[in-house]
Amino acid sequence: MAYNITQDGFVARVENLSKSYGTGDGAVSALTDVSIGLRHGEFTAIMGPSGSGKSTLMHIMAGLDSPTSGRAWLGDTEISGLDDTQLTILRRRRVGFVFQSFNLVPTLDVTSNIRLPFELDGRRPSAGESEWIDQLVQSLGLAARLTHRPSELSGGQQQRVAIARALATSPNLIFADEPTGNLDSRTSREVLTLLATASREYEQSIAMVTHDPIAASYADRILFLADGRVVDDVVSSGAGGMSAEEISRYMLSAEAAA
Amino acid sequence: MRRGNARDHRPTVIVAALGSAFGVVLLLVTQSLGVALANDEFVRDSGSGALLLSIVALVFLVIAVYVGAVVTTNTVATVIAGRTRTIALVRLIGSSAKAERRLVAAEGLRSGLIGSVIGVIAGVAIAAGAMRVAVVTGLVPELDYPLLDPVIGLPFAMVVLTTWVASWVGTRRVLDVTPLQAVSAAEESRREHAVRRTGRTAWAVVLFTIGTLLLALGMIVGLFNPLGVLIGVVGGMLSFTGVVLGAELVMPPALRLVGRMLGRGPTARLAAANAVRYPERSTRTTVGLVIAVTLVTMFAVTMESFRALALAAAAESPGSFAGMDEALSVAVGVFSTLIGFSAVVAATGMINNLSLSVLQRQRELGLLRALGFTSSQVRGMIVAEAAQLSVTAVVVGLALGIGYGWAGAQSLLGSFSGEPAIIAPTVPWALVAVLAGVAALLTLVASIAPSHRATRVTPVAALAAN
Ligand SMILES: Nc1ncnc2c1ncn2[C@@H]1O[C@H](COP(=O)(O)OP(=O)(O)O)[C@@H](O)[C@H]1O
Numbered sequence: 194m195a196y197n198i199t200q201d202g203f204v205a206r207v208e209n210l211s212k213s214y215g216t217g218d219g220a221v222s223a224l225t226d227v228s229i230g231l232r233h234g235e236f237t238a239i240m241g242p243s244g245s246g247k248s249t250l251m252h253i254m255a256g257l258d259s260p261t262s263g264r265a266w267l268g269d270t271e272i273s274g275l276d277d278t279q280l281t282i283l284r285r286r287r288v289g290f291v292f293q294s295f296n297l298v299p300t301l302d303v304t305s306n307i308r309l310p311f312e313l314d315g316r317r318p319s320a321g322e323s324e325w326i327d328q329l330v331q332s333l334g335l336a337a338r339l340t341h342r343p344s345e346l347s348g349g350q351q352q353r354v355a356i357a358r359a360l361a362t363s364p365n366l367i368f369a370d371e372p373t374g375n376l377d378s379r380t381s382r383e384v385l386t387l388l389a390t391a392s393r394e395y396e397q398s399i400a401m402v403t404h405d406p407i408a409a410s411y412a413d414r415i416l417f418l419a420d421g422r423v424v425d426d427v428v429s430s431g432a433g434g435m436s437a438e439e440i441s442r443y444m445l446s447a448e449a450a451a
Numbered sequence: 452m453r454r455g456n457a458r459d460h461r462p463t464v465i466v467a468a469l470g471s472a473f474g475v476v477l478l479l480v481t482q483s484l485g486v487a488l489a490n491d492e493f494v495r496d497s498g499s500g501a502l503l504l505s506i507v508a509l510v511f512l513v514i515a516v517y518v519g520a521v522v523t524t525n526t527v528a529t530v531i532a533g534r535t536r537t538i539a540l541v542r543l544i545g546s547s548a549k550a551e552r553r554l555v556a557a558e559g560l561r562s563g564l565i566g567s568v569i570g571v572i573a574g575v576a577i578a579a580g581a582m583r584v585a586v587v588t589g590l591v592p593e594l595d596y597p598l599l600d601p602v603i604g605l606p607f608a609m610v611v612l613t614t615w616v617a618s619w620v621g622t623r624r625v626l627d628v629t630p631l632q633a634v635s636a637a638e639e640s641r642r643e644h645a646v647r648r649t650g651r652t653a654w655a656v657v658l659f660t661i662g663t664l665l666l667a668l669g670m671i672v673g674l675f676n677p678l679g680v681l682i683g684v685v686g687g688m689l690s691f692t693g694v695v696l697g698a699e700l701v702m703p704p705a706l707r708l709v710g711r712m713l714g715r716g717p718t719a720r721l722a723a724a725n726a727v728r729y730p731e732r733s734t735r736t737t738v739g740l741v742i743a744v745t746l747v748t749m750f751a752v753t754m755e756s757f758r759a760l761a762l763a764a765a766a767e768s769p770g771s772f773a774g775m776d777e778a779l780s781v782a783v784g785v786f787s788t789l790i791g792f793s794a795v796v797a798a799t800g801m802i803n804n805l806s807l808s809v810l811q812r813q814r815e816l817g818l819l820r821a822l823g824f825t826s827s828q829v830r831g832m833i834v835a836e837a838a839q840l841s842v843t844a845v846v847v848g849l850a851l852g853i854g855y856g857w858a859g860a861q862s863l864l865g866s867f868s869g870e871p872a873i874i875a876p877t878v879p880w881a882l883v884a885v886l887a888g889v890a891a892l893l894t895l896v897a898s899i900a901p902s903h904r905a906t907r908v909t910p911v912a913a914l915a916a917n
């Protein structure tokens with residue numbers, strides 16, 4: 194899908210992005226002059242304390258919300274100028290989502306939830322895509338659950354279904370907002386490993402919002418946000434990468450400085 | 452202490468107001484007509500005509516109040532479903548389920564009182580206006596018509612009482628809310644599952660069976676004697692009560708069937724699934740309309756059969772049935788209007804219910820929008836849901852009404868020609884056309900507010916909602 198990636202290899206990019214809520218004295222500035230690019234095939238964590246603007250940034254990058262000023266691109270498409278329907282179709286085809294909770298449509302079983310993005314696009318998965326979905330279902334251990342409703346699944350299983358759905362369309366970028374926020378530590382590790390594996394093995398680009406240092410340590414790269422600004426951009430995994438303790442210590446010092 | 456917002460109870464207030472206003476108008480107008488009849492120099496009614504009128508009025512009042520009660524039960528149950536988390540939270544902190552239930556039921560009683568007062572005032576005003584118009588146009592003589600008659604206390608009391616009872620029944624679900632639900636992560640982990648329903652189902656089946664057997668008996672007796680219709684009426688009432696009690700066996704499959712006809716696209720499929728998400732809720736949402744449509748259709752079919760026979764007889768012996776046709780048309784018109792009022796109450800309930808259930812699905816709509824549902828697809832989904840509910844209610848009511856109407860006509864008129872005859876069931880096509888229009892209109896009206904609201908909210912705001 195090289196045609197969706199900008200020449201610099203960014204799957205998503207924002208430039209001088211600002212977002213404020215409300216007007217006048219009561220205005221809250223959620224993001225101030227943020228410029229970042231997410232690289233293809235990379236697992237990026239967006240970290241920062243609660244209220245630092247992580248979700249806002251993710252929403253704008255994913256075309257769920259519009260910036261007050263600045264520009265945003267998904268691949269080569271500038272999304273800051275698109276209307277609601279164009280954005281919706283873009284999300285449907287090029288973006289995957291994993292939220293903290295309430296990821297699945299309660300009336301649909303696991304199979305239908307995974308295939309929902311195709312359905313919304315008015316088509317059936319191709320033979321190749323069906324094979325890919327089957328493979329995902331197998332490797333995520335969902336094969337025995339396909340006819341179950343979300344209410345019959347544990348929290349971890351629900352997140353795995355959401356991950357399967359996000360991966361199913363092989364989107365340019367998957368956004369995950371605190372995907373482990375509702376899970377116990379063991380299930381969290383499972384889910385994080387799945388995301389890291391998807392990124393490594395299938396070159397899936399992933400942007401994960403989190404305030405959990407352990408979660409961030411699974412990523413290739415960490416963007417630190419504080420008070421609506423990017424304050425640091427570090428390599429996480431591999432030789433020279435930050436460990437969870439280092440991330441945690443970094444966070445504490447950043448909060449103390451703020 | 453109030454836990455919810457006042458908007459939750461607006462439907463209950465509206466339904467109570469409609470019911471009591473209807474009752475007041477009906478009783479005051481029949482009383483006034485009684486007065487007019489007693490003063491009429493040709494009729495000089497000694498009271499039996501007025502009594503008959505009052506009985507008929509009472510029957511229609513009971514139907515309207517009953518439909519209103521069903522609607523209110525449903526509204527309250529829907530409100531409870533939306534408040535599950537709040538209730539679970541106060542349970543967690545230490546409140547008892549019973550105390551919580553009493554609170555919600557008290558809100559229901561208060562809504563019933565407010566609505567009834569509004570309804571009585573409106574009803575008296577409307578009745579006064581109607582009688583004034585009738586006097587001015589010379590329809591009735593200028594007389595001292597009763598307007599603040601104590602009789603208006605009857606619909607008031609009936610509506611307040613039934614609203615209270617309906618709220619109480621509707622709040623049964625409060626008892627099912629566990630404190631754990633406040634902390635559980637899984638949304639909608641509990642469905643409104645069918646429990647304690649076996650006794651009710653048994654009653655429904657027994658009543659329906661006995662009723663249907665009596666209906667058949669009435670039809671057989673009717674071949675020789677028009678009094679067969681009396682057996683038929685009892686049978687019809689029993690079997691229809693069975694249908695209403697067992698509506699949960701009838702409506703969900705019917706909704707599924709109609710849902711399948713909506714098509715296979717994602718919009719239609721989600722809509723179809725939504726309409727049967729809570730079978731109990733959808734059943735109560737539609738059953739009021741089913742009752743009203745059944746009754747209207749039944750009257751129309753019976754009258755139509757009677758008219759066909761009368762016209763045939765009139766063709767043979769001209770003169771003997773003069774004026775019959777008009778009288779019957781008027782009767783059908785009046786009855787349909789009076790029952791149609793129950794349909795209005797039922798429709799109000801349906802509109803409110805769809806609104807509430809869309810409101811309670813904000814997060815799900817946000818999720819769908821995030822995943823790629825366009826706002827017009829969301830609108831389409833809500834319209835499809837509304838269509839599914841209205842069409843199903845109208846079709847089921849029509850089918851039942853034709854069945855009961857035919858049974859009525861057969862037992863009443865089987866011996867009409869002097870020898871046993873089978874009356875062909877008539878399908879009142881004009882009524883079918885009207886009902887199709889009603890279903891379309893209802894779909895439109897019911898989906899306007901919720902789809903407006905659903906598409907106005909941004910995906911981000913919807914995802915953040917509870
Ligand atoms: N809809 C909104 N209206 C007003 N303020 C908002 C809204 N959404 C977010 N904010 C504010 O913007 C800031 C960033 O929020 P958010 O992006 O959710 O932070 P995070 O995800 O890092 O916790 C916070 O101060 C928050 O209060």
Ligand SMILES: [Mg+2]
Pocket residue numbers: 247248249
């Ligand atoms: Mg957040």
